[in-house]
Amino acid sequence: MAKPEKLAEKLYLIDDFDLSMEKRTGTYVLKEQKLTLVETSASPSVPYILEGLKQLHITPEEIEYIIVTHIHLDHAGGTGLLLTHCPNAKVIVHPKGARHLADPSRLITGAKAVYGDQFDKLFNPILPVPEDKIITKEHEEELEIGPNCTLKFYDSPGHANHHFSIFHPALNGMFTGDTAGVFYPQLIEHGIELYLPSTSPNQFNPHKMLKSIEMYEKLDLEFIFFGHYGMSSNPKEVYRQIKDWLKIYINAGETAFSGGGSLDQQTQAAQVILEEKVKGYLNGKDIPLDHPVYEILAVDIAVCSMGLIDYLHKAN
Incomplete structure (x- = not known):
């Protein structure tokens, strides 16, 4: 198990080993007066979170807030299980996500449709969060977690409608x-920053995503802290790449969609196009085809392709 990484004063990142992959999904620890976690990943990641807290000399009973940016299972699926270890914590979620934490049955059904036989291995157990443990935060509402740290929440749809982002004023992040989007830190040792949009089903909307990116730009941030995975101190490059790749992703989806066939055939066609585009880009940067980043990219591109075709069917 990797040691929690110190990103800044009072900010640490625990590797959740989501999907058994290193640097795939992370949980942020805000070591403020009111100890706060951001993201839980899925339930199989909870032991990694608990071990990470132990290494930071934090007991689970000390955690006061668990914040999830949205309720997709790779960000919030472990919330109910983690709460059984953190009895004093409250869970903070977007208003549109609260009922799904309290009753995760629809989340479970949706994930089973996407992941099939792999569901149990990847996500079980998904436990409901007691309603009296849930706090919702509207756009621009705040949460004080320390004398010099008041977090601010921003409605940020595009990936999902039940998504907010959390501004950390002391870090301007x-x-x-x-x-x-998704950051691939596996490539940093090669001098490559790669940021790709996350277009997974079923609420992906490119127009909303670009509006949210525009909001980030106006805030003139110094840092982006990704759910997948880690920190970028180069926000302008993040925005540029997401905008550029989003066009490529939409074009790939439209090409596959216009080719006809079943939903699965269109998704497969979009996946093939995107894999060729991303591999071509990385090949041009001399990244060998056996590089471990491709294992993560394969998962991401498969799910993103589903979201693109789903969006185009709804739009047409």
């Missing part, structure tokens, strides 16, 4: 969940 934003926890963006999936709205600002």
Whole structure:
């Protein structure tokens, strides 16, 4: 198990080993007066979170807030299980996500449709969060967690409608969940920053995503803290790449959609196009085809392709 990474004063990142992959999904620890976690990943990640807290000399009973940017299972699926270890914590979620934490049955049904036989291994158990443990935060509402740290919440749809981002004023940084895409730190050792949009089903909307990116730009942030995975101190490059790749993703989806066939065939066609685009880009940067980043990219591109075709069917 990896040691929690110190990103800044009072801010740490625990690797959740989501999907058994290193640097795939992370939980942020805000070591403020009121100890706060951002993101839980899925339930199989909870032991990694608990071990990470132990290494930071934090007991689960000390956690006061667990914040989830949105209620997709790779960000919030472990919330109910983690709460059984953190009895004093409250869960903070977007108003549109609260009922799904209290009753995760629809989340479970949706995930089973996407992941099939892999569901149990990837996500079980998904426990309901007691309603009296849930706090919702509207756009621009705040939460004081320390004398010099009042978090501010921003409605940030595009990846999902039940998504908010959390502004950390002392760091001038934003926890963006999936709205600002996915960061692939596996490539940093090669001098490559890669940020790709996350277009997973079933509420992906490119227009809303670009509006949210525009909101981040206006805030003139210094740091982006991703759900997948880690920190970027180069927000302008993040925005540029997300906008550029979003066009490529939409074009791939439209090409696959216009080709006809079943939903699965269209999704498969979009996936093939996107894999070729991303591999071509990385090949141009001399990244070998056996690089471990491709294992993560394969998962992401498969799910993003589903979201693109789902969006185009709804739009047409």
